[in-house]
Amino acid sequence: MGPKRPMRPEDPVEAWRGPLAPQSGDTIAAIATGAGVGAVGIVRVSGSAVPGLIKAVCGRTLQPRWATHTAFCDALGQPIDDGIALYFPAPNSYTGEDVLELQGHGGAAVLQGVLQACLACSSAEQPVRLARPGEFTQRAFFNQKLDLMQAEAVADLIAAGSQQAVRAAMASLSGGFSEAVSAVQQGLIDLRMRLEACLDFPEEDIDLVSEQGIGQKLAALQEQLQAIHAASSRGAALQKGIRVALVGPPNVGKSSLLNALAQAPVAIVTPVAGTTRDRVVQELFIDGVPVQVIDTAGIRLTEDLVEREGVARSWQAIETADLVLLVSDASAHPAVWPETLENEISQRMASAALKEQSQSGLASDPAARLWRVYNKCDLLTQPLQTDARGYWVSAKTGMGLEVLKEALKQAAGWGCNDGGTLFSARAWHLEVLRRCQESLSLAEEHLAASDLELLAEQLRLAQKTLSELTGEFLADDLLGVIFSQFCIGK
Numbered sequence: 001m002g003p004k005r006p007m008r009p010e011d012p013v014e015a016w017r018g019p020l021a022p023q024s025g026d027t028i029a030a031i032a033t034g035a036g037v038g039a040v041g042i043v044r045v046s047g048s049a050v051p052g053l054i055k056a057v058c059g060r061t062l063q064p065r066w067a068t069h070t071a072f073c074d075a076l077g078q079p080i081d082d083g084i085a086l087y088f089p090a091p092n093s094y095t096g097e098d099v100l101e102l103q104g105h106g107g108a109a110v111l112q113g114v115l116q117a118c119l120a121c122s123s124a125e126q127p128v129r130l131a132r133p134g135e136f137t138q139r140a141f142f143n144q145k146l147d148l149m150q151a152e153a154v155a156d157l158i159a160a161g162s163q164q165a166v167r168a169a170m171a172s173l174s175g176g177f178s179e180a181v182s183a184v185q186q187g188l189i190d191l192r193m194r195l196e197a198c199l200d201f202p203e204e205d206i207d208l209v210s211e212q213g214i215g216q217k218l219a220a221l222q223e224q225l226q227a228i229h230a231a232s233s234r235g236a237a238l239q240k241g242i243r244v245a246l247v248g249p250p251n252v253g254k255s256s257l258l259n260a261l262a263q264a265p266v267a268i269v270t271p272v273a274g275t276t277r278d279r280v281v282q283e284l285f286i287d288g289v290p291v292q293v294i295d296t297a298g299i300r301l302t303e304d305l306v307e308r309e310g311v312a313r314s315w316q317a318i319e320t321a322d323l324v325l326l327v328s329d330a331s332a333h334p335a336v337w338p339e340t341l342e343n344e345i346s347q348r349m350a351s352a353a354l355k356e357q358s359q360s361g362l363a364s365d366p367a368a369r370l371w372r373v374y375n376k377c378d379l380l381t382q383p384l385q386t387d388a389r390g391y392w393v394s395a396k397t398g399m400g401l402e403v404l405k406e407a408l409k410q411a412a413g414w415g416c417n418d419g420g421t422l423f424s425a426r427a428w429h430l431e432v433l434r435r436c437q438e439s440l441s442l443a444e445e446h447l448a449a450s451d452l453e454l455l456a457e458q459l460r461l462a463q464k465t466l467s468e469l470t471g472e473f474l475a476d477d478l479l480g481v482i483f484s485q486f487c488i489g490k
């Protein structure tokens with residue numbers, strides 16, 4: 001059950017006219033447990049028809065919040081299963097409405113039978129219908145049980161692929177993210193109140209706040225936002241994973257490296273330079289953290305039409321990757337690092353980053369996103385690890401791969417293990433935070449120019465932007481998209 005959501009000054013429900021808008025108090029029902037056979041399966045029902053439905057399906061009344069062992073009956077009163085029934089009267093339930101949970105045996109046919117028995121209770125006065133994806137959580141949002149950040153954290157928690165991602169989702173679900181955002185929101189409101197009082201009553205000469213005081217408060221708010229952004233972007237990266245491109249000259253072992261990381265012969269490997277043309281994409285999970293590795297064509301000048309197209313695709317992969325692993329052959333004689341190629345790659349990455357703000361939560365500095373990998377270390381007659389910045393590996397023997405994998409995992413947000421400072425967040429959350437930071441930077445500029453009117457306007461904008469996170473000022477269609485990403489029964 002979700003915790004109470006924190007401060008919500010206004011109700012966004014009125015603004016809701018989206019495709020998922022609740023239908024005149026329909027009662028909704030769905031199988032809440034995953035597909036497949038399990039010892040126990042749960043059918044969940046929410047809405048005003050629940051009390052009548054309990055009598056029809058369980059043939060008795062239920063003491064609220066007590067686990068009651070009872071038979072579940074179909075429309076003809078025939079028992080179709082038995083199990084535990086739990087009744088949560090409104091408003092103390094997940095959705096805030098009357099909720100019934102029927103915990104029966106976990107077979108698909110049994111659960112379908114129980115669900116049909118619930119749906120059969122539908123009447124003209126009290127319709128009962130199948131829930132749409134995310135509709136239970138959507139109702140929890142409408143009934144102020146959760147705010148939007150918490151609602152999304154429910155989906156993140158269920159989808160979490162690692163313990164770290166679970167922790168991040170829990171931090172958001174228990175309101176950590178919301179509280180941190182609310183604190184900034186409060187700070188903005190406080191600042192605006194003082195500032196607008198000064199603007200409205202200039203003759204009063206009440207020194208509500210000095211320009212220096214505003215400056216300090218703005219700086220403190222920026223710092224808070226920065227911390228939220230850092231914690232959320234790492235959380236977002238952990239959820240979304242990172243995209244890693246393997247690039248470099250031909251024949252250095254990029255495809256071999258992909259195969260070694262994937263532990264499967266995903267890409268073709270031959271001694272012929274220019275083997276790979278198409279990009280080969282492989283999704284890996286390193287301790288549950290999703291890492292998408294892209295093998296690319298070796299970069300060189302070539303007359304071969306097909307290979308040229310492959311090289312063009314390598315450049316595209318470089319521009320869209322969160323991390324670029326530049327691979328070279330450590331055993332080549334003489335072992336030369338492809339310096340020119342490295343420079344060209346960092347330039348491309350820098351201009352791509354300028355075009356599109358990287359939302360991976362990784363450092364935006366291209367140098368930090370371009371890693372050197374020395375492959376074929378098994379061929380070195382003596383340890384030659386001259387470059388401490390690089391990763392020294394062998395795709396053939398597996399040497400050094402654990403270190404590389406560990407680093408990839410860290411880059412994907414794994415390293416942040418300090419309790420509450422990792423929030424599960426989405427790309428759009430980061431975008432909102434970034435816009436708010438931008439508004440505050442502009443506010444700082446207006447303050448420096450002593451233009452208090454414009455300063456007040458920027459603070460108003462910053463506050464409005466931030467409130468999108470709680471769902472107060474979100475466009476209907478965006479809310480619809482968010483909830484439709486859930487699966488049925490949530």
Ligand SMILES: Nc1nc2c(ncn2[C@@H]2O[C@H](COP(=O)(O)OP(=O)(O)OP(=O)(O)O)[C@@H](O)[C@H]2O)c(=O)[nH]1
Pocket residue numbers: 249250251252253254255256257268269270271272273274275276277296297298299375376377378379393394395396397
């Ligand atoms: N000894 C040794 N040989 C390797 C290693 N990695 C790759 N090779 C060999 O190097 C050759 C090229 O390997 P690929 O993985 O096809 O190289 P690539 O970089 O993908 O090459 P292109 O697709 O042509 O750009 C093959 O003969 C591999 O067996 C390694 O770590 N050690």
Ligand SMILES: [Mg+2]
Pocket residue numbers: 254255256267268275276295296297298
């Ligand atoms: Mg290859």
